[in-house]
Amino acid sequence: MSSELNADSTGFKRELLATLPSLRAFAVSLSGKHDKADDLVQDTMMKAWAKQTSFEMGTNIKAWLFTILRNEFYSQMRKRGREIQDSDGAFTERLSVHPSQYGVMDLADFKKALDALPDDQREAVILIGASGFSYEEAAEICDCAVGTMKSRVSRARTRLADLLKVSGEADYGPDAVSTQVTTQQHLT
């Protein structure tokens, strides 16, 4: 009996630990800042630990933890009022040490576009596109209908594509000019 209880608790701890990196990445995307995100993860861990008897092992602990974190974030925001979101300045520096197929500025631009989305669209596109949840799970985490989740993701995608296209066109600007110059030289 006691060893069974022990195994349950170890299982819970292990699953919580395994979910922490993704949970923390979601917290960063919600709060926009690493220090706030870590506070949020800490509060979530304590809440989850206290509520662990209400969690059934074998069910989706990741979705359960994301739900707790999200609720905690919005309830703190309601209490404190909307703070001015200043962007996570340290983040670009952090990115610069992360090996990626993208340039640092490329991802920094993408983050800016992501930050420009309304909260509900940003969290939707992250839960589906990055956290790996199904529409059904994401809808449950955000306490909305599946159809609502789908339309938020779709609107977020359209908006992101627009924002990225604009910055992409700016990148190609000099090329377009030099092409024109080359052509003119050939003509004369």
Add this chain to the structure above:
Amino acid sequence: MKDKPTMNELSSLRPRRPEDGLGPNSDIGVKLRALYGAVQDEGIPSHLLDLLEKLDESEARARGASEGHSAKGQK
């Protein structure tokens, strides 16, 4: 010629969330995961790992105490 789909057409019909546009071939999807992955790969700050250990220890202590209690009660 039109009756059999080509390999390309077949692979584009593959089910993985066909309509969300965030799959492996989508620029937005790949960038979302690169950004998210960058945070995931940072590792968990040690104070959060310490907290998990503390929660676990204090529960083990509480469990030990209540087990001693119920064992007495049963006998």
